[in-house]
Amino acid sequence: MIIQMKKDATKEDVVKLQEFLKEKGFGIKDASSDEVTVFGVLGDVKTLDQDQLSVFPGVANVARISSPYKLASKAFKQNPTTVTLKNGVTIGADEFIVMAGPCSVESEEQLRIIATQVKESGAKILRGGVFKPRTSPYAFQGLGIEGLKLMRKIADELGLAIVTELMGTEHLEEFVKYVDIIQIGARNMQNFDLLKAVGKTNVPVLLKRGLSSTIEEWLMSAEYILANGNDQVILCERGIRTFEKYTRNTLDISAVLAIKELSHLPVIIDPSHAAGRWEMIESLSLASLAVGADGLIVEVHHQPELALSDGAQSLKPKKFDHMMKRLEELSTVMDKKVKR
Ligand code: PEP
Numbered sequence: 001m002i003i004q005m006k007k008d009a010t011k012e013d014v015v016k017l018q019e020f021l022k023e024k025g026f027g028i029k030d031a032s033s034d035e036v037t038v039f040g041v042l043g044d045v046k047t048l049d050q051d052q053l054s055v056f057p058g059v060a061n062v063a064r065i066s067s068p069y070k071l072a073s074k075a076f077k078q079n080p081t082t083v084t085l086k087n088g089v090t091i092g093a094d095e096f097i098v099m100a101g102p103c104s105v106e107s108e109e110q111l112r113i114i115a116t117q118v119k120e121s122g123a124k125i126l127r128g129g130v131f132k133p134r135t136s137p138y139a140f141q142g143l144g145i146e147g148l149k150l151m152r153k154i155a156d157e158l159g160l161a162i163v164t165e166l167m168g169t170e171h172l173e174e175f176v177k178y179v180d181i182i183q184i185g186a187r188n189m190q191n192f193d194l195l196k197a198v199g200k201t202n203v204p205v206l207l208k209r210g211l212s213s214t215i216e217e218w219l220m221s222a223e224y225i226l227a228n229g230n231d232q233v234i235l236c237e238r239g240i241r242t243f244e245k246y247t248r249n250t251l252d253i254s255a256v257l258a259i260k261e262l263s264h265l266p267v268i269i270d271p272s273h274a275a276g277r278w279e280m281i282e283s284l285s286l287a288s289l290a291v292g293a294d295g296l297i298v299e300v301h302h303q304p305e306l307a308l309s310d311g312a313q314s315l316k317p318k319k320f321d322h323m324m325k326r327l328e329e330l331s332t333v334m335d336k337k338v339k340r
């Protein structure tokens with residue numbers, strides 16, 4: 001439920017109404033802007049009498065949110081959410097932000113080569129997996145915490161932020177210490193304990209869409225993070241399972257438009273895991289900018305043929321640079337700009 005106050009409502013009006021609701025056991029989540037005082041009422045609001053609340057002094061409007069997600073909805077918050085990282089990079093504002101790096105962190109040398117090149121081409125955030133969700137238990141599982149420390153060290157040298165996947169709560173403390181954005185992978189989108197745990201931190205979260213999840217399920221997962229107190233959530237469309245086998249997954253590009261309609265949260269695209277083929281990455285990235293996404297997360301490897309994971313979908317640094325140039329050109333006629 002959303003309550004909007006009149007322009008001339010006093011502070012006392014707001015406090016009186018909120019105290020009334022708190023005494024009944026409801027939570028309050030403020031969503032006010034400079035122009036308007038508005039807050040959400042959290043809990044089983046079916047038991048609340050809308051007409052009774054409307055007659056409290058200073059109340060302009062009482063509205064029920066019909067979607068199952070509340071805090072993630074546009075009804076709750078009209079202004080787009082922006083996520084600003086410690087290095088000053090903002091996702092969800094007027095800049096199209098590109099995150100890039102290897103699928104997996106493999107060694108210090110590998111990471112430094114790739115990070116240096118993607119930074120030069122205009123990436124603002126270094127991606128890299130250190131705990132890898134592999135389909136086979138015999139495949140490379142990642143360097144773990146050592147890999148995480150390597151990422152931090154190299155990113156600091158270059159002035160980049162880092163995003164990496166957290167697979168379980170046992171490493172949360174180290175992630176809070178070292179990471180700028182915690183990635184929740186597609187396979188964990190509905191790991192509700194993990195969502196609650198990252199929701200209790202104040203570290204921004206990149207929430208990837210599940211392999212076969214609907215947009216509503218995806219937003220419900222975002223709701224778990226928001227409801228636990230963390231409002232720094234970035235959504236990531238990374239392709240979904242369909243009957244089509246030519247590509248690894250099917251990029252649901254219209255999901256960006258749906259999210260922009262339904263939610264205030266920023267949304268980026270991962271063309272690498274969607275397509276599974278490097279030849280398609282540049283075109284899908286241009287399409288992502290054109291459709292109104294807030295950014296990209298792209299896999300880059302200097303020796304894709306030797307990569308320990310996802311070489312087939314990794315761009316070589318030169319191709320990545322070409323893609324960034326074309327994105328910059330396209331962005332001159334789009335609302336979001338690519339700044340290299
Ligand atoms: C990844 O980004 O490395 C990854 C494993 O992605 P996803 O969870 O989308 O499969």
Ligand code: MN
Pocket residue numbers: 103104273299309310
């Ligand atoms: Mn990968």
